[in-house]
Amino acid sequence: METQNITLLSFKIQDDLFAVDALQVDHILELPPNITAVPNTPHYMKGIINLHGNIIPVADMRLIMDKEVQDKRSDASIIVLNPSNIQDARIGILVDVVEEVIETKKEALKETITEGKKGLIEHFEGTLVFNEDFVHVINIAHLCEIIEK
Amino acid sequence: MIDKFRAKFVEESTDNVHDLEEALFLLEKDMDNKELIERIFRAMHSLKGGGAMFGFNHLSEFTHHLETIFDWVRTNKLKVTTDLITLTFSAIDQIKFLLKTGDLSAADDLKAQQAFIQRLQAFLSEGGSTGTSAASAAQTEADPEESDEKTYLISFIPQKELLQNGTNPLYLLDDIHALGQALTLAFTHKVPSLDLIDAEANYCLWQILVSTSESINEIKDVFIFVEDECELHIDQVAGHNILQDKDVLEKAEKAVKNSTLLTVEDFKQESQAAAASVAPQTEERKKAAIKEHKISSIRVSSHKIDELVTLVSELVTLQAQLSLYAENTQDATMLSMSENVQKLSRQLRENAFDISLIPLQSELMRFQRLVRDLSKDQGKDIDFIIEGGDLELDKNIIENLTDPLLHILRNSIDHGIEVPEDRIKAGKAPKGNILFKAFYSGANVIIEISDDGKGIDAEVIRQKAIAKGLIESDAALTDKEVLDLIFVSGFSTREVVSGVSGRGVGMDVVKRKLANIRGEVSIESEKGKGTLISITLPMTLSIIDGLLVGVGESQYVIPISAIDKLYALQPEQLKQSFNQVVVIDNEQHPYIDLRKVFKASEEAEREQLQMIMVKAEDRLSGLLVDAVIGEYQTVVKPLGRYLKKQEILSGASIMGDGTIALVIDTTRLLQKQKNRK
Numbered sequence: 093m094e095t096q097n098i099t100l101l102s103f104k105i106q107d108d109l110f111a112v113d114a115l116q117v118d119h120i121l122e123l124p125p126n127i128t129a130v131p132n133t134p135h136y137m138k139g140i141i142n143l144h145g146n147i148i149p150v151a152d153m154r155l156i157m158d159k160e161v162q163d164k165r166s167d168a169s170i171i172v173l174n175p176s177n178i179q180d181a182r183i184g185i186l187v188d189v190v191e192e193v194i195e196t197k198k199e200a201l202k203e204t205i206t207e208g209k210k211g212l213i214e215h216f217e218g219t220l221v222f223n224e225d226f227v228h229v230i231n232i233a234h235l236c237e238i239i240e241k
Numbered sequence: 242m243i244d245k246f247r248a249k250f251v252e253e254s255t256d257n258v259h260d261l262e263e264a265l266f267l268l269e270k271d272m273d274n275k276e277l278i279e280r281i282f283r284a285m286h287s288l289k290g291g292g293a294m295f296g297f298n299h300l301s302e303f304t305h306h307l308e309t310i311f312d313w314v315r316t317n318k319l320k321v322t323t324d325l326i327t328l329t330f331s332a333i334d335q336i337k338f339l340l341k342t343g344d345l346s347a348a349d350d351l352k353a354q355q356a357f358i359q360r361l362q363a364f365l366s367e368g369g370s371t372g373t374s375a376a377s378a379a380q381t382e383a384d385p386e387e388s389d390e391k392t393y394l395i396s397f398i399p400q401k402e403l404l405q406n407g408t409n410p411l412y413l414l415d416d417i418h419a420l421g422q423a424l425t426l427a428f429t430h431k432v433p434s435l436d437l438i439d440a441e442a443n444y445c446l447w448q449i450l451v452s453t454s455e456s457i458n459e460i461k462d463v464f465i466f467v468e469d470e471c472e473l474h475i476d477q478v479a480g481h482n483i484l485q486d487k488d489v490l491e492k493a494e495k496a497v498k499n500s501t502l503l504t505v506e507d508f509k510q511e512s513q514a515a516a517a518s519v520a521p522q523t524e525e526r527k528k529a530a531i532k533e534h535k536i537s538s539i540r541v542s543s544h545k546i547d548e549l550v551t552l553v554s555e556l557v558t559l560q561a562q563l564s565l566y567a568e569n570t571q572d573a574t575m576l577s578m579s580e581n582v583q584k585l586s587r588q589l590r591e592n593a594f595d596i597s598l599i600p601l602q603s604e605l606m607r608f609q610r611l612v613r614d615l616s617k618d619q620g621k622d623i624d625f626i627i628e629g630g631d632l633e634l635d636k637n638i639i640e641n642l643t644d645p646l647l648h649i650l651r652n653s654i655d656h657g658i659e660v661p662e663d664r665i666k667a668g669k670a671p672k673g674n675i676l677f678k679a680f681y682s683g684a685n686v687i688i689e690i691s692d693d694g695k696g697i698d699a700e701v702i703r704q705k706a707i708a709k710g711l712i713e714s715d716a717a718l719t720d721k722e723v724l725d726l727i728f729v730s731g732f733s734t735r736e737v738v739s740g741v742s743g744r745g746v747g748m749d750v751v752k753r754k755l756a757n758i759r760g761e762v763s764i765e766s767e768k769g770k771g772t773l774i775s776i777t778l779p780m781t782l783s784i785i786d787g788l789l790v791g792v793g794e795s796q797y798v799i800p801i802s803a804i805d806k807l808y809a810l811q812p813e814q815l816k817q818s819f820n821q822v823v824v825i826d827n828e829q830h831p832y833i834d835l836r837k838v839f840k841a842s843e844e845a846e847r848e849q850l851q852m853i854m855v856k857a858e859d860r861l862s863g864l865l866v867d868a869v870i871g872e873y874q875t876v877v878k879p880l881g882r883y884l885k886k887q888e889i890l891s892g893a894s895i896m897g898d899g900t901i902a903l904v905i906d907t908t909r910l911l912q913k914q915k916n917r918k
Contacts, residue, residue, distance in 0.1 A: 128893070128901040129795065130884060131839035140880070140893055142901055145555030147878045147893045181882055239883055 096198040100220070102191040102227050103171065106159050109227045111220070112173065114193055116232050118182060119143065119172040136212075136239075138186055141170070148172060150184040151239050158211035175232050183239060194222055204228055212238050250295040251340055257284045258336055262606055265329055272321040282311045286465065288336065299354060300339040306361040307332050313365065316456055328364060330613075332357070390421065392479040393460060394503060395449040399471040401442040408467055414447065416463045421453030422484050426493055430500035448503050450493065452482040478508035543636060546597050553586075553593040554876040558895045560586045598633035601679055604643050605630050608650055612675060615654045622661055622672045623654065629679035634686060638778060641758045645751040649690050649774050650675070652748075657694030657772055667769065669693065682777075685802075691773040697766040699723045724764050728752040756908075759891070787875050787894070789902060790853070791868040792835045796902040798875055798894050803907040805854040805861060807869065812850065815865075823852065823863060830854065832863035833914055838889070857908040860915075864907075877904050889913060
């Protein structure tokens, strides 16, 4: 049987581990000193940042997941995603800690079991057991769709 | 891979078709212009050849028949007539269709194609001076008018690079031999010694004496694909076959031996020199024209230009950071270096933006076609005059401009210009005029489209608007305000949807589309006299002059072009006022507090604040800000898809220190405030 390798980038929001497809990650940035707030946007929209002369919007993943924002976490980072099948859709997501790159097989993903909706996200690509932790894989296209609404 | 080539072919062919149309327009005005006919023929020839090579067989076949017609024109067997030009125009449409769809498969399309080819053939057999089956064998067909054999001297002096294109000169010589009796003289005196020889270079040149009944054009055709890579002279040296002449053979032998090329003069005694000298001159001139055309521009993908502009914008931002840093260090060397970098990057920026500008001309051809076709369809006679077609605009603007302009022109033709009988009754010249005028005005470009048609009756518009419930029946509106109603959505002046205008796109869409590129449109019209529609556009989308202001803790940019006046206010002046009006010099000014709009914290007491008067659509309103920081030329970046609902911001701008200021769209802001009231 054919197996499909996947590469994931995992990150933490409070104590939960999540991951996105690493191939669609453009940059990982330290939290810049100032994010320019854009007025009259949804609460999870942190604002925009200047990435090498390009304007990148930043969404706070913690708010999207309905978690509390812990003040001044020094490890907080922005993962800049460049969704492969949507045009001009680069977006930064703000997370608590960026963890590591995980190489695995697609078959290792199990169905994610959730009680109702997890924040704004309606479904996950799957859940992976890695080093005895559960890593929930977020579908980037779905995430972008939510943010665009 | 082949798809890539096909795409390239389609791209190039589109240029060819464009060229074809342009030449045809010129030909219509100057029907005897040989050079134009040549240009048309060449464009068709390329289409035919390329089409066959890249699998556009129907295109190739179709163009072949068309080419035949122009071959006859070229050899004076057919005269250029209006009928011929009209037929060719519709044929060009078919070519465009074939380019778009590739080979036809639908039965209807095939039938239409066959019918068209029959039309072309019929045209030939009716119009041609000889009744031979021209369509089948245009290239090799004998020309009855020039049935006498003539002798030509062809000097074919290729450049060294000839072989690199895969051209085999020997095939060309074979082709010449196929035309008639020929004598080829090969000159090899330029071949260097073996150790210096470049195996891929061509060192040979040839002279060919050919005696043929074909016209000189047939000979030129042989060289049509190499004419840029060689020096070519074709001269008639005798009115009969001189290849049997002993004298001539001797001369030829001597020439090869001494490595001196034969000249027309060598044949003077035999030649009827009259016709000979004209040919090389025109040939030379034509070649020069082609050369010039090629070097004056190169083709670059627009993607690359976008990238260049982005990089330059980034450089400008970085340079601003550098000068900020240099100023802080107060180091003299550093300061002068940073100043030089600033100078260079400014020049670079101006250049890069200049590159992304393209002349309006490139789109105008479509408009000429539209006017021509529609006026013929509707039995109207219209003179379409273009002024300022060489004016340059950002390519993104031009792309978004085409549809609105086409629509406005359609309206002018359909609703504006009357049929000749009506025009005469109204005391006007039977021929209508549409004037397309483009010119610079400050930092803006203005495009005016005016016609001398029947104009718009404000009363009709008013009644219509009342019927549609757009205005109250007793609303007091000036004629100008009434005319502006045609830009309101859901308004179309014609009851019947006529295939011409009213294709579901009304003037409201025109207005909206133009608003996307920060353009504004206005209309003036006088009943019976005509209509003038004028469009104001920014010269480029990406750079604006802006006023940087502070609101709360954020910075915003307001486009200078929208600003009328600045006032410094004391907070007390606001407290005195009620209903959002400030009184200055006994005049009342409505205002919008940007702190409220942008939900900035209102804790900080304002000791002094500024009011910026901005105008939009004839309305003036004040924007309250905390501070005016300065005037900047800024690069406006789009906010992207996630923030597109953000109506009152048109983009973001990166400041010298790397921070971001949001750019306010004043027109939308004022509109939004108005609607809320």
